[in-house]
Amino acid sequence: MALTRDQIAMRVAQELQDGYYVNLGIGIPTLVANYIPEGMEVMLQSENGLLGMGEFPTEETIDPDLINAGKQTVTAVTGAAYFSSAESFAMIRGGHVDLTVLGAFEVDQEGNIASWMIPGKLVKGMGGAMDLVAGAENIIVTMTHANKHGVSKILKKCTLPLTGAGCIKRVITELAFMEIKDGAFHLLERAPGVSVEEIQALTEADLVIPEHVPEMKV
Amino acid sequence: MALTRDQIAMRVAQELQDGYYVNLGIGIPTLVANYIPEGMEVMLQSENGLLGMGEFPTEETIDPDLINAGKQTVTAVTGAAYFSSAESFAMIRGGHVDLTVLGAFEVDQEGNIASWMIPGKLVKGMGGAMDLVAGAENIIVTMTHANKHGVSKILKKCTLPLTGAGCIKRVITELAFMEIKDGAFHLLERAPGVSVEEIQALTEADLVIPEHVPEMKV
Amino acid sequence: MSGFNKVVTSYEEALAGFTDNMTVMVGGFGLCGIPEGLIEQVNKLGSTGLTAISNNAGVDGFGLGKWLEKRQISTMIGSYVGENELFEKLLLSGEMEVILTPQGTLAEKIRAGGAGIPAFFTATGYGTDVANGKETREIDGRHYVLEPSLTADFALVKAWKADTMGNLIFRKTAMNFNPMMATAGKITVAEVEEIVEPGELDPNYIHTPGIYVQRVIKGQFEKRIEQRTVKPSHQES
Amino acid sequence: MSGFNKVVTSYEEALAGFTDNMTVMVGGFGLCGIPEGLIEQVNKLGSTGLTAISNNAGVDGFGLGKWLEKRQISTMIGSYVGENELFEKLLLSGEMEVILTPQGTLAEKIRAGGAGIPAFFTATGYGTDVANGKETREIDGRHYVLEPSLTADFALVKAWKADTMGNLIFRKTAMNFNPMMATAGKITVAEVEEIVEPGELDPNYIHTPGIYVQRVIKGQFEKRIEQRTVKPSHQES
Numbered sequence: 001m002a003l004t005r006d007q008i009a010m011r012v013a014q015e016l017q018d019g020y021y022v023n024l025g026i027g028i029p030t031l032v033a034n035y036i037p038e039g040m041e042v043m044l045q046s047e048n049g050l051l052g053m054g055e056f057p058t059e060e061t062i063d064p065d066l067i068n069a070g071k072q073t074v075t076a077v078t079g080a081a082y083f084s085s086a087e088s089f090a091m092i093r094g095g096h097v098d099l100t101v102l103g104a105f106e107v108d109q110e111g112n113i114a115s116w117m118i119p120g121k122l123v124k125g126m127g128g129a130m131d132l133v134a135g136a137e138n139i140i141v142t143m144t145h146a147n148k149h150g151v152s153k154i155l156k157k158c159t160l161p162l163t164g165a166g167c168i169k170r171v172i173t174e175l176a177f178m179e180i181k182d183g184a185f186h187l188l189e190r191a192p193g194v195s196v197e198e199i200q201a202l203t204e205a206d207l208v209i210p211e212h213v214p215e216m217k218v
Numbered sequence: 219m220a221l222t223r224d225q226i227a228m229r230v231a232q233e234l235q236d237g238y239y240v241n242l243g244i245g246i247p248t249l250v251a252n253y254i255p256e257g258m259e260v261m262l263q264s265e266n267g268l269l270g271m272g273e274f275p276t277e278e279t280i281d282p283d284l285i286n287a288g289k290q291t292v293t294a295v296t297g298a299a300y301f302s303s304a305e306s307f308a309m310i311r312g313g314h315v316d317l318t319v320l321g322a323f324e325v326d327q328e329g330n331i332a333s334w335m336i337p338g339k340l341v342k343g344m345g346g347a348m349d350l351v352a353g354a355e356n357i358i359v360t361m362t363h364a365n366k367h368g369v370s371k372i373l374k375k376c377t378l379p380l381t382g383a384g385c386i387k388r389v390i391t392e393l394a395f396m397e398i399k400d401g402a403f404h405l406l407e408r409a410p411g412v413s414v415e416e417i418q419a420l421t422e423a424d425l426v427i428p429e430h431v432p433e434m435k436v
Numbered sequence: 437m438s439g440f441n442k443v444v445t446s447y448e449e450a451l452a453g454f455t456d457n458m459t460v461m462v463g464g465f466g467l468c469g470i471p472e473g474l475i476e477q478v479n480k481l482g483s484t485g486l487t488a489i490s491n492n493a494g495v496d497g498f499g500l501g502k503w504l505e506k507r508q509i510s511t512m513i514g515s516y517v518g519e520n521e522l523f524e525k526l527l528l529s530g531e532m533e534v535i536l537t538p539q540g541t542l543a544e545k546i547r548a549g550g551a552g553i554p555a556f557f558t559a560t561g562y563g564t565d566v567a568n569g570k571e572t573r574e575i576d577g578r579h580y581v582l583e584p585s586l587t588a589d590f591a592l593v594k595a596w597k598a599d600t601m602g603n604l605i606f607r608k609t610a611m612n613f614n615p616m617m618a619t620a621g622k623i624t625v626a627e628v629e630e631i632v633e634p635g636e637l638d639p640n641y642i643h644t645p646g647i648y649v650q651r652v653i654k655g656q657f658e659k660r661i662e663q664r665t666v667k668p669s670h671q672e673s
Numbered sequence: 674m675s676g677f678n679k680v681v682t683s684y685e686e687a688l689a690g691f692t693d694n695m696t697v698m699v700g701g702f703g704l705c706g707i708p709e710g711l712i713e714q715v716n717k718l719g720s721t722g723l724t725a726i727s728n729n730a731g732v733d734g735f736g737l738g739k740w741l742e743k744r745q746i747s748t749m750i751g752s753y754v755g756e757n758e759l760f761e762k763l764l765l766s767g768e769m770e771v772i773l774t775p776q777g778t779l780a781e782k783i784r785a786g787g788a789g790i791p792a793f794f795t796a797t798g799y800g801t802d803v804a805n806g807k808e809t810r811e812i813d814g815r816h817y818v819l820e821p822s823l824t825a826d827f828a829l830v831k832a833w834k835a836d837t838m839g840n841l842i843f844r845k846t847a848m849n850f851n852p853m854m855a856t857a858g859k860i861t862v863a864e865v866e867e868i869v870e871p872g873e874l875d876p877n878y879i880h881t882p883g884i885y886v887q888r889v890i891k892g893q894f895e896k897r898i899e900q901r902t903v904k905p906s907h908q909e910s
Contacts, residue, residue, distance in 0.1 A: 235439075236438075236439035237439025237440055238439070239647045258439065259438075259439035259440055260439070261440065261646075261647070263647070269645045269646070269647055270639070294639055296634045296635040297440065297599060297601040297603065297634030297635060297639075297646070298639045299603055299639050299642035299645040299646065300639050300640050300642070301642070301645060305645075307551075308547075308550060308551035308552070308619065309645070309647055309648075310552075311551055311552030311553070312549075312550050312551045312552035312619060313552060314550075314619070314647050314648060315647070353552055
């Protein structure tokens with residue numbers, strides 16, 4: 001069966017390592033914070049100037065001067081640090097963040113990602129997304145495999161304006177965990193109960209399917 | 219009579235304005251701090267990371283963590299700030315320092331300055347001098363008009379390796395206060411008792427001499 | 437003399453010399469850390485033809501949203517805009533030009549402007565529309581875009597505390613774009629919650645040295661919250 | 674698990690993985706704010722062929738002067754060197770190459786390296802030997818030199834205090850090059866005067882966030898003074 005949003009987040013969380021500094025985008029990526037393995041320490045970076053983002057505040061501790069990149073009120077963990085946007089993106093651009101998780105509209109087999117603009121809709125802007133995809137060595141994209149009409153978003157070539165070129169290596173959808181290399185998607189894992197054929201059917205890109213495709217453990 | 223080192227500093231100090239942020243180089247420029255006009259406030263920037271440099275400490279207050287760009291132990295005034303070398307040169311390069319005073323081996327009528335290297339002698343490095351001359355809008359060079367053999371250092375063209383190109387506008391020597399513009403030195407003031415002819419004799423550069431050249435008041 | 441006393445007591449003084457068609461940077465991320473009173477004053481002045489450099493463009497009726505209402509902005513440079521409906525209208529009608537800039541590139545362009553760096557290379561935006569018309573270059577096997585720096589006639593920033601000499605400290609994530617903008621304005625005006633005497637701020641922890649700041653004014657801040665997210669008070673994990 | 678505990682208790686651990694021919698940044702301005710114990714340890718290791726990036730090169734018998742004695746440096750990148758006699762010898766004999774770099778350019782090259790900026794334009798050095806062989810460009814009527822950034826295999830920095838997670842604060846002008854270098858090392862080792870628990874450093878005034886720091890060691894510092902300048906104690910102005 002296709003993964004839920006939370007299950008996608010759970011699978012992403014398995015890629016975390018103790019001591020990782022991680023930037024989580026808005027949407028499913030944010031949920032990853034709920035599934036950090038027991039006893040593992042991870043520091044969340046929020047690109048508006050916070051390393052060590054904590055959970056939401058209570059009504060008593062809410063502070064308008066302490067928000068995350070989604071403009072939500074948050075808290076800071078012990079050992080956190082605040083800094084300017086320039087410093088924050090120095091961290092990101094300089095490759096100091098260990099893992100970045102973010103959503104996308106489309107990805108393609110060249111590692112391109114489109115995540116910020118749909119022509120014809122109001123353009124709100126890329127925010128920090130272009131910096132994140134250009135700066136991070138280690139990116140996981142979480143997205144749905146196809147749109148509601150069954151049109152694949154795992155493509156040979158992105159159709160929407162790009163957020164970054166040649167920068168994506170790993171993608172998790174509700175159906176599959178895939179790696180992009182040598183100009184193709186490689187199927188690493190499938191969602192429990194989802195067949196390789198179902199994945200193949202919803203994948204427009206070249207998909208390399210190994211003999212054995214294990215099921216995800218979520 | 220030719221100005222003393224202190225008199226040169228006194229003349230430079232007349233160019234200060236209340237509220238100026240000033241960077242003073244090593245040597246005569248340092249002496250300018252002793253002649254800040256009564257009641258005028260000036261903040262001294264030291265490029266190793268201090269805005270608001272104070273006087274030397276006492277034996278009791280000496281602090282190895284608090285030095286100036288000449289590596290001398292100093293103090294900080296009330297309202298000072300410490301910062302990194304990158305921030306310090308952001309100030310300098312970004313043109314935020316109101317006045318920079320520094321020494322030179324040679325200057326020429328194109329506004330070039332040579333102050334850091336004499337071929338054949340050990341090259342110790344330019345330190346912050348190249349950044350200072352490139353970054354400051356308002357620079358005063360203090361230097362001797364000629365060497366001990368009477369060879370002019372106010373030149374048509376510098377002979378030594380440059381510290382900066384086309385960046386110097388004002389020069390004070392023991393004999394004269396000059397402005398560089400339109401490819402020539404312009405004599406603005408002469409040291410008390412020094413004749414225009416004496417200055418002319420020790421100036422290799424093109425020197426524009428107005429009808430009346432007032433004496434400096436020091 | 438009072439060479440380093442930068443305190444002004446009215447918003448008129450704070451924005452003296454502000455005119456139509458100027459380029460103005462405005463600090464803040466969303467509505468967090470914005471100079472509310474200075475924004476209000478520009479709104480009162482009614483200056484038009486402004487090029488506004490700000491990460492966001494406020495919301496309807498608050499922050500830069502007010503400038504939109506009065507059609508004060510002709511060009512908006514930001515990374516994420518359009519949290520208000522009016523923005524869309526002005527954009528579609530061509531009354532306003534928008535230059536979308538990746539957030540980190542925007543931050544660095546402003547820092548570079550203040551630091552006398554006219555342009556720098558960044559990988560951000562390579563292969564995207566952001567790189568259109570810009571020089572690109574391969575360096576050590578990666579592709580980069582040349583980005584020119586940004587400066588402004590006025591930088592309007594919001595700080596937590598200032599001393600009278602213009603040394604600033606910011607608080608938590610209300611810092612955001614404010615420190616860089618403070619360095620990049622020909623005239624930088626800091627609106628702050630508290631003004632203290634020189635010496636009261638520890639010189640070791642000044643975020644913005646006073647050399648960058650021309651005017652300081654004490655403001656009143658509403659500090660409106662855009663996304664009020666809380667957990668129940670009794671949940672104690 | 675102890676994912677963020679970066680404290681090591683021996684200099685061997687602090688410099689584990691340090692080898693010949695590496696590029697190493699060393700913080701400090703003159704002898705102020707140098708990581709004395711880490712410098713000593715590299716000296717003990719006897720690693721050779723090093724490219725050392727440091728504003729200065731120490732003095733005879735102290736700081737990087739010790740590396741010179743053991744002929745450990747093959748290339749020195751700094752802005753002001755040669756405060757010791759040995760330096761001159763090594764330079765003239767060709768045993769060591771020296772790349773003199775303007776101090777502000779050096780600071781910015783290191784910051785850029787840490788911030789993922791591969792190159793930037795600066796007016797500093799235009800028209801001088803520093804620009805030899807480098808691209809220059811006129812932008813808005815001024816001339817600039819393109820300067821590539823610097824990174825290092827190891828960055829050895831000195832801070833005042835660290836928490837166990839590697840958040841650092843520096844003290845007074847002992848800060849100097851240390852914060853930028855901390856961002857530019859593949860492995861950044863901070864030698865500090867005091868290590869405290871997380872939470873003891875105010876998150877609002879962290880100079881170097883722990884993300885940049887891989888190892889922290891508590892050191893003993895002699896803090897030698899190069900130019901001991903004092904005024905008489907009774908003079909009270």
